[in-house]
Amino acid sequence: MIAWTIYITFAGAVAALLLPRGISRWVALITTSAAFAISVAAFFSNIEFAQFSTIVRMPWVPVLGMNYHLAVDGISATMALVTGLTAVSAVLFSWDIADRPNEFFFWLLLVVGGSYGVFLSADLFLLFVFYELVIVPKYFLIAIWGSTNKEYGAMKLTLYSFFGGTLVFIGVITAYVTSGTLDLTRLATFAFEPQLQAWAFPVLFLGFAVLAGIWPLHTWAPTGHVAAPTAGSMLLAGIVMKLGAYGALRVAMNIFPQGFQMWRNWIAVIAVIGIVYAAAVALRQRDLKFVIGYSSVSHMGFVLLGLATAQALGISGAVLQMFSHGVIGALLFAIAGTMIYRRTHTRDLDALSRMSLSTALPFAAFAFVIASAASMGIPGFSGFAAEITILIGAWKAYPFAVWITGFGMVLVAAFTLRALRKSFFGDTPRLAGNVPALEPITFPEKLGAGLLMLATLAAGVYPKVLFDRILPAVEAMRIFK
Amino acid sequence: MSYLQLLRLASPETVVVVTTLVVLAIGLRNRQSPGLNILVAVLGLAGACAAVFMLPRSAVLFAGMLVISPLTSLFKVICLLLAFFTLLMARNLSSRNHAEYVGMILLATIGLMLLVGSEELLMIFIGLELLGLSLYVLAAFEKHDIRAVEAGLKYFLFGSTASAFTLFGISILYGMSGTTALAAIAQKLAGMPIEPLLAAGVVMTLIGFAFKIAAAPFHLWAPDAYQAAPVTSAAFIASGSKVASFVVLGKIVLIGLAPLHGSAGWHAMAGGWMPLLAVLAALSIVIGNFVALVQTNVRRLLAYSAVAHAGYTLLGLVAGGREGFSATLFYTTIYALTLLGAFGVVGAVRREMGNDDIRDFCGLSRRAPLLAGCMAIFMLSLAGLPPLAGFFGKFYLFSAALRAGGNHGLLWLVALALFGSLISLYYYLIVLKVIFVDAKQETAAVAAPQLDLLQRATLLALAGAIVLFGIMPQTLVSRILAALA
Numbered sequence A: 001m002i003a004w005t006i007y008i009t010f011a012g013a014v015a016a017l018l019l020p021r022g023i024s025r026w027v028a029l030i031t032t033s034a035a036f037a038i039s040v041a042a043f044f045s046n047i048e049f050a051q052f053s054t055i056v057r058m059p060w061v062p063v064l065g066m067n068y069h070l071a072v073d074g075i076s077a078t079m080a081l082v083t084g085l086t087a088v089s090a091v092l093f094s095w096d097i098a099d100r101p102n103e104f105f106f107w108l109l110l111v112v113g114g115s116y117g118v119f120l121s122a123d124l125f126l127l128f129v130f131y132e133l134v135i136v137p138k139y140f141l142i143a144i145w146g147s148t149n150k151e152y153g154a155m156k157l158t159l160y161s162f163f164g165g166t167l168v169f170i171g172v173i174t175a176y177v178t179s180g181t182l183d184l185t186r187l188a189t190f191a192f193e194p195q196l197q198a199w200a201f202p203v204l205f206l207g208f209a210v211l212a213g214i215w216p217l218h219t220w221a222p223t224g225h226v227a228a229p230t231a232g233s234m235l236l237a238g239i240v241m242k243l244g245a246y247g248a249l250r251v252a253m254n255i256f257p258q259g260f261q262m263w264r265n266w267i268a269v270i271a272v273i274g275i276v277y278a279a280a281v282a283l284r285q286r287d288l289k290f291v292i293g294y295s296s297v298s299h300m301g302f303v304l305l306g307l308a309t310a311q312a313l314g315i316s317g318a319v320l321q322m323f324s325h326g327v328i329g330a331l332l333f334a335i336a337g338t339m340i341y342r343r344t345h346t347r348d349l350d351a352l353s354r355m356s357l358s359t360a361l362p363f364a365a366f367a368f369v370i371a372s373a374a375s376m377g378i379p380g381f382s383g384f385a386a387e388i389t390i391l392i393g394a395w396k397a398y399p400f401a402v403w404i405t406g407f408g409m410v411l412v413a414a415f416t417l418r419a420l421r422k423s424f425f426g427d428t429p430r431l432a433g434n435v436p437a438l439e440p441i442t443f444p445e446k447l448g449a450g451l452l453m454l455a456t457l458a459a460g461v462y463p464k465v466l467f468d469r470i471l472p473a474v475e476a477m478r479i480f481k
Numbered sequence B: 001m002s003y004l005q006l007l008r009l010a011s012p013e014t015v016v017v018v019t020t021l022v023v024l025a026i027g028l029r030n031r032q033s034p035g036l037n038i039l040v041a042v043l044g045l046a047g048a049c050a051a052v053f054m055l056p057r058s059a060v061l062f063a064g065m066l067v068i069s070p071l072t073s074l075f076k077v078i079c080l081l082l083a084f085f086t087l088l089m090a091r092n093l094s095s096r097n098h099a100e101y102v103g104m105i106l107l108a109t110i111g112l113m114l115l116v117g118s119e120e121l122l123m124i125f126i127g128l129e130l131l132g133l134s135l136y137v138l139a140a141f142e143k144h145d146i147r148a149v150e151a152g153l154k155y156f157l158f159g160s161t162a163s164a165f166t167l168f169g170i171s172i173l174y175g176m177s178g179t180t181a182l183a184a185i186a187q188k189l190a191g192m193p194i195e196p197l198l199a200a201g202v203v204m205t206l207i208g209f210a211f212k213i214a215a216a217p218f219h220l221w222a223p224d225a226y227q228a229a230p231v232t233s234a235a236f237i238a239s240g241s242k243v244a245s246f247v248v249l250g251k252i253v254l255i256g257l258a259p260l261h262g263s264a265g266w267h268a269m270a271g272g273w274m275p276l277l278a279v280l281a282a283l284s285i286v287i288g289n290f291v292a293l294v295q296t297n298v299r300r301l302l303a304y305s306a307v308a309h310a311g312y313t314l315l316g317l318v319a320g321g322r323e324g325f326s327a328t329l330f331y332t333t334i335y336a337l338t339l340l341g342a343f344g345v346v347g348a349v350r351r352e353m354g355n356d357d358i359r360d361f362c363g364l365s366r367r368a369p370l371l372a373g374c375m376a377i378f379m380l381s382l383a384g385l386p387p388l389a390g391f392f393g394k395f396y397l398f399s400a401a402l403r404a405g406g407n408h409g410l411l412w413l414v415a416l417a418l419f420g421s422l423i424s425l426y427y428y429l430i431v432l433k434v435i436f437v438d439a440k441q442e443t444a445a446v447a448a449p450q451l452d453l454l455q456r457a458t459l460l461a462l463a464g465a466i467v468l469f470g471i472m473p474q475t476l477v478s479r480i481l482a483a484l485a
Helices: A004-018 A021-044 A074-093 A101-120 A124-133 A135-145 A150-179 A194-211 A220-227 A230-255 A257-283 A288-308 A312-344 A349-353 A362-376 A382-397 A399-424 A443-461 A464-475 B003-009 B011-029 B034-053 B070-092 B098-116 B121-139 B146-177 B182-189 B196-212 B221-228 B231-238 B240-256 B273-292 B298-319 B321-353 B369-383 B389-404 B411-436 B453-471 B474-484
Strands: A053-061 A066-072 B059-061 B066-068
Touching (some): A021 A074, A021 A101, A053 B474, A066 A074, A066 A101, A066 A124, A074 A101, A074 A230, A074 A443, A074 A464, A101 A124, A101 A135, A101 A230, A124 A135, A124 A150, A124 A230, A124 B389, A135 A220, A135 A230, A150 A230, A150 B389, A150 B411, A194 A230, A220 A230, A220 A288, A230 A257, A230 A312, A257 A288, A257 A399, A288 A349, A288 A382, A288 A399, A312 A349, A312 A362, A312 A382, A312 A443, A312 A464, A362 A399, A362 A443, A382 A399, A382 A443, B003 B059, B011 B034, B034 B070, B066 B070, B070 B240, B098 B121, B121 B146, B121 B196, B121 B231, B146 B182, B146 B196, B221 B231, B231 B240, B231 B298, B240 B321, B273 B411, B298 B411, B321 B369, B369 B389, B369 B411, B389 B453
Antiparallel strands (some): A053 A066, B059 B066
8 A cells, every 4th residue: 555655646746747837736735645644544554564565566677687566664664654744744835836836846746756665665776766766856956946056056966966876876786786686675685795795885885875964975965955945955854865874774784784794883983973063063054054954964963873883772763863853854944944034035043133033933933942842852852762762772882972972962952052042032122113024924834834843742752653663673674683 | 592582681671772762863853842752761761660570580691791680670670760760850951952861861771771780791891881971971961061061071081090990900800710700700710819910900890880889089070070960960870870880899799709808807807809898988988978077069068978878888798798788789779769869859959049059958948848858858868867768778787797797897897887977967967957947048039949740749759768668678678688599
């Protein structure tokens, strides 16, 4: 059933392109909602989450051993869920897009459909097809509908993604040619020689990690996020960065477990540097979207640290963090991009601090407080549940890293609070005449933000419902055998 | 062997020859009849296609001068198809001598078919010359356009020099082996050490083909010919000529020179044609991609990207074997279809704007969404992005190459090719950026490109084929593999 998320989304993309421009946004909304509903239903159904169980399997190019093969386990189901959630709210936050809406929703739905495809593929070639499919739509979304320095940001992001894709390409054909199969389940039982794993693992892992924003190849992320339109940043932070982390887990670590053991210390070092470095850089940014962009890099550092622990708990925490950051990142970008920037036409923190936005846009202020709390890792929100799990997992493997990461978390709290204070609770005394007349927050915006806030709260208050599905799937992975 | 039987086995070529004569005769009587010329030519190609399907499954005439096998039949059909699309594009050529133009395309098509359908060096050379001479004329056809004439002359001078090398190389091979049939040459050469004379023969033979496929450093004619020749001629040079050259190059190295393959593996370099082609491939990928970065004219950009693509395509031959050859054939076929389509779009823009610099494409997505959409498909397929055929072609080529060079010996070449395509994405995206993003200098006075139904259908068919072969590559791959069995 969950396979229909892919078909519905791609059909919706074509429909949005060809149907009259007035209804393209409705097409997009119906499509993403339907796919989201399916992913929710699949998430709460009683399918076998501990195994990567096949949904569809058809020969595609039999002479070369390629199959159209989809499968789902707890990790895939979780990622499909966050994809659906982010997609719906991204459409809601682009409700008033006026310029070429047909093409906009076409590209947007391609990104969403390709992401569902990556999360559900059980054939390495199929996964790679979906993975590369996502690259070009991002370029057009940013270059046509973006803002600040959009052509540069779009090109940088695209070339970084394609660079990562190139490394992945090398890893994929190496695995394919050596083992003679493309089936992920069979690849996960094939014994590759340690010498091969020693070089193939870092190539494959790094290729995926570029998209996850690994330091020092993270610079595309802030630039791209800033340049992108709101829905673009939401998809980038919410889904696309997760594609990289998911690929690193599902493909690189699962195919080359010995290579992973050889390199995991380095991954942990880089992850910790990324967490602290990005948080420190975010502290110095003047543009609100840059702050959020660097915070994304910092949060994705937690995902990489979680993966590097090689503990069931740490890796589950990483998957949970992917979900959590998908929701929080999308929410933060939605507030900064649509609720603030579209109304005030500035994202400069000093300028915003003179506007007393908390009086003008109370709902936006409320949402931003929630998002900031979740982002800082306040208990009760999903960010806390995810990061504490990662740190518990990391404590056994890398106690020293936990200390440094703790310092990084202080920095995260610092820049988040700084952004929160400057953007909404500025220095200006709240005089009656000082409140700028801004268009109130619209209903679709409230709906989209409400959806995301609900998700982060739900996952924070009751993370068990996610863990019950993620943990068995993680424990079934090859590195624990 | 009676003449009747010979005529039957050579019927596709014969049909095209007759068609050529008919078109030329029409042109003598009636100078202003482009529609009629095209109609007759297309009917002739259809007849030739039907004749190919009626050929026996396999036959060998005169020690390989004319070979009929599933492979030759498949590629005769593909060459006819490419000529068909070229003719559809040639409808708008505003020349007084339209019939001669069509006749030249048909003559070149005969050259293609002879090349594809022969496994004997003399016949291959005759095919090369027939093809080459027709293409020189096609390139310089607009004889009042000084740049087209320059392009034609350049093409002719480079081409004839390369032909001379090839002829010399062939004569040395003949001297060493005492035969001109590829299979017999392979038998004679087996076990023979690579003497200097033999090496000279191999290198000289390959130079001519490196010129035909525009592999660096024998690519210098390509930018001028692609840019200044009439669009249709450039399209045919870039597509049909390339496909046939790769087919025959593959046959020469994989059949005739099979014993001399050597090795291009990183730790196991050994003398032979494999390292030679590997060096050509590496040079082409690097030079083609880097020089394409700075081009401002779309056709020139396509020419340098063609150099790079020749490099990728050579990877399959370096890999060798059935799988490598099939990957090369798949890739070159897809590439030819893509480039025909891209030139179709360029031609439409050129008719409207008078030129084909990148800035002339500015805002095309608003003026002509269909053209822009097709161009996006062609460019992204060239860049190798899914779900388009170019992506599958690259995956097939690179995995075949990696598999062939035991112990990942060809990884260096594969990695180089992959980073080449990373560079290439930049310039393809620049073209698409101009089409879809830029709209600043757009003036209201510019009319949308005039496209009649037939041209729309042609472009849509080509774009559809690229998408179709990307989603269902099985349809073509299994045919090629079956033909190579």
